Amino acid sequence: MDVVEFKPEREQYAWTFGGVEPVMRVAPGTALRLWTEDAFSGRLTSPHDLPSEHLDMSEVNPQTGPFYVEGAQPGDTLALHFVDLEPARDWGASATIPFFGALTGTDRTALLHDPLPERTWIYQLDRDRDVVVFEALRGEFRVDLPVAPMLGTVGVAPAGREVRTSIVPDTFGGNMDTPEMRAGATCFLGVNVEGALFSVGDGHYRQGEGESCGTAVEGAMNVTLIVELIKGGAPAWPRIEQDSHYVVVGSSRPLEDAWRASQVGMIDWLHELYGLDRLDAYQLLTQVSESPLANVVDANYSAVTKVAKRFLPPGEAFGGMHRYLREQAAAL
Amino acid sequence: MDVVEFKPEREQYAWTFGGVEPVMRVAPGTALRLWTEDAFSGRLTSPHDLPSEHLDMSEVNPQTGPFYVEGAQPGDTLALHFVDLEPARDWGASATIPFFGALTGTDRTALLHDPLPERTWIYQLDRDRDVVVFEALRGEFRVDLPVAPMLGTVGVAPAGREVRTSIVPDTFGGNMDTPEMRAGATCFLGVNVEGALFSVGDGHYRQGEGESCGTAVEGAMNVTLIVELIKGGAPAWPRIEQDSHYVVVGSSRPLEDAWRASQVGMIDWLHELYGLDRLDAYQLLTQVSESPLANVVDANYSAVTKVAKRFLPPGEAFGGMHRYLREQAAAL
């Protein structure tokens, strides 16, 4: 299998899903070794870097891509298998940004409060112990947190002629910010435009569910993935297959609507996999669903529905694509 | 340690939090062995039992209790340690109830649709294999699901002179429907009235996160718990301590508000445990929170924030009450 390497120059970053010329054409079956800049475009490097002074909010979540997938047509399904996610720096950054986050008034939840104080935390990465170190800014508190690399942002060009910023999650994927998007996972996205035009970015060295303050341990990432294409079969919402789980991500507001979308998406998937009647699938899901939140901060909130495969008979999602890609990845 | 046994007669069930005379006075330090009827008051026993014909919606979630805890005053903290939850029958039931559930119009999300079809599923319990069996009503699909007993409803009398039905979760606990409420967990509830007046009920042999259709594998339960009282320290929202995790449950609508309440509750708890500055706690939580949904169906939705103790320095929540109760439980 060919492995194509690509590290974008700063002027090659994409800031949107859709509306950008592809950086490259790739054939289905191609492996890509990519580099992604962090969500802050690398502008926060010390606890003294205040977001309001150092960040350019029109340049966050830089995307590596988009990639034009040969043969991809609207209605097809793009499969992206994440072979490896490797922190590309020895530190990550997180910050409270004025009027951004889940526990503050925002431009959408418009209130009369002054912004919360802005702060920047730098996490040192210890590769030997595979941890990042949280150090409180006030007081002596310090703990190690396991590294758990993931990609915040994986998406294709939207439908309906739209172009969306890379801060937004929706049916096209985008800034879903779910820890489920990790090495070993295959992400399935419906194709909306010719060539699919997918991009990735916003690596997190780790993130809690919900991403409360709005920024994870943000860090540049080396990403190895394999691109595949399935003709037809486009799911309504992004799906992820892991060795252990089926996962659907819904994104909307209010949060119950994001979760409902992921639940109905999973009911549809169980129907496809096993021919289950929708009410039977609803009942089964009621008893087996895992429902970890993804983010409650972005323009849309993202919620996850997961079902453990150990509860289910063997299934062949998308013709066994995930298993096939696992084998391909092992051969890299 | 004394163990007091109590199995209510049908006419002793409580249907509300608050507004009911206690069935018993108990001293802090008492162990109780209780029996709880299922959420349907035992009225659904076969797939032919339709909710609209067999259920009395004014008699769901029967409570065992309330118990008057001697010495409990408003502002105190009630600790309930669940020693054991044991299915009291060899089957459980679940159902779709007209205009009830997360993926249907309801009295609150009022729409113009006809109700979804009503159906009843009966789950046989296999004690040898420790599973309940899901059988599709349409087609041949059948899977085993591990038994994972929990209590849907644990609460005290509300504040503000209120009386709430046992379907409602709120600051007083109540129908939180979270799988976190399992054997080995200690639940901390703020006391609102003299004697606390707690009750328990709504046993689930298992439940998925979110409880999509509105009813888990509902079953009668034998509940062993130890009652303790902490003077003062009442938390704003219910807290749970497990050997592995700290847990806060928030209940409100929309779902983001339920989750926000649980997040702020956890930030407060981290502040109490470690003296962490609130912004530092916000940052730390952003990277370590687990955020599994509890229910998206009740009068209020319930969302959970969990933090794994392995990420944290040793802490002494409520003066080490959970560890103490674990020891007491081991000695039973």
Add this chain to the structure above:
Amino acid sequence: MDVVEFKPEREQYAWTFGGVEPVMRVAPGTALRLWTEDAFSGRLTSPHDLPSEHLDMSEVNPQTGPFYVEGAQPGDTLALHFVDLEPARDWGASATIPFFGALTGTDRTALLHDPLPERTWIYQLDRDRDVVVFEALRGEFRVDLPVAPMLGTVGVAPAGREVRTSIVPDTFGGNMDTPEMRAGATCFLGVNVEGALFSVGDGHYRQGEGESCGTAVEGAMNVTLIVELIKGGAPAWPRIEQDSHYVVVGSSRPLEDAWRASQVGMIDWLHELYGLDRLDAYQLLTQVSESPLANVVDANYSAVTKVAKRFLPPGEAFGGMHRYLREQAAAL
């Protein structure tokens, strides 16, 4: 027609809907001349009275009542016709209360902000010009606002054995805080318990739609109303009939659900009045609905759907009760 006068002593105030013994039994057809204390229980009398120092949040929205209506049974419809609402003092008060209001974090929309500054505004009532005077606390700004008396709180005892504080609006009415509840209006409430047990309170000398800061121009009120009873016909949500409009009030969270409830309630009403097919009623309502918000601050938000009678053929709601009560009122 008899007119019964009643002014409660301070110790007679009710603080809840349900759970309180009636202050009086009244026969249908009785006129009542009542006095209601303001929402602050009269504790804010000067701009120097800070809510955190002067208010007792467990004693807000004192109710005059409850009244036991002879013959009222669950499923019946209580009709309260407001003959006259007359400010009982020469001033009203409003305030920003910490963590209360629509444009601040609250106990439900839990955020990490400090509370907004608390302030108290006193409005002088000028009876000659029929205005209250708004005076800015900072700067010289001062404007006259027309007096527009209304009752924030009109309700009956809830269903399901519940007792709710007088801050809450729901299906039983309660703290709906809608300017539609004014002299000349007839309010129809479903009866949940024997005797209905209605009460009124929370007079506003005027209020904007949404009641942003959470408190209107709060003032003691002289209330003249006529009580009537309709056997059966209980509406799902409170209805109001005015000479000019039919009005339905829904209360829930998020706000779209409050509004949906009011819309479906109006579609039901149009169906009852004219035999309109529900989809035809949905279509008609789409083109004629007035949808002014009531409050976006209480435990539930309240939204209003109104339809102008001038768009409709003559109708006989509740057997012409409103017209009948207008005639009775004229004869008082």
Add this chain to the structure above:
Amino acid sequence: MDVVEFKPEREQYAWTFGGVEPVMRVAPGTALRLWTEDAFSGRLTSPHDLPSEHLDMSEVNPQTGPFYVEGAQPGDTLALHFVDLEPARDWGASATIPFFGALTGTDRTALLHDPLPERTWIYQLDRDRDVVVFEALRGEFRVDLPVAPMLGTVGVAPAGREVRTSIVPDTFGGNMDTPEMRAGATCFLGVNVEGALFSVGDGHYRQGEGESCGTAVEGAMNVTLIVELIKGGAPAWPRIEQDSHYVVVGSSRPLEDAWRASQVGMIDWLHELYGLDRLDAYQLLTQVSESPLANVVDANYSAVTKVAKRFLPPGEAFGGMHRYLREQAAAL
């Protein structure tokens, strides 16, 4: 004053805000006489035209424009004064569209219901009596409704490099669907890109507040407007000035957030107009706000905050632009 006429050919319709080449350059001060096609692109002409058969959901809300306004720079304020809105046909259409509307499950509020029945209503326009005629599809019910022409969609190109479909309302205006956008009103929109690139469309012969079923009395419209430009001063959310009212439109989900945005926008405006302290403005708004809903159906919901000028001292919004444009209009 010059009046430029423009009626787009079908292939000239724009389907998005942003991402489209301008149809024309106009200098500030220009009057335009435009024709806009209806929201259905003219495809529903009889009650027998079912949306699922006749509508192309990728071609709804065709826009007339965009127009490049000479000199407009990001941060400037575009003023569009609507001189006249005149129905361009003698009939309008409305429909229930599967999974679209406020009282049905949708792609966002994903539920398991089948869609509501789809229906199309045709309204005949009677120019002599200035009414459209509602005729029930089931039964004989028929009423006249006053014509009240408005534009559902008025917007500029979005910020952040985005392109949004003409179904979406947001900070850039767009599909706000508020009856406030009528002849005699001036709409103020912040400019995000050079030339502003505004467009208009989606004429309604009348619409209720909330637009429950998702479609008003949709009709082609002759639109006369005057374009002006104010350097700087871009408001965060669309503002409208009428002779009688100041109006702010917020668009988000859940509905309380849409309304909060409009409220904070109005508080900012009152601060700008009168130097009012923000808490004083919050208090004043609490007592004078009118809060009619706009739509509860689109990708974002839209809510309105209005303040009657009769409650306020004389003010000069945007340097008196509205009064100036009224004079210009009178001279046309």
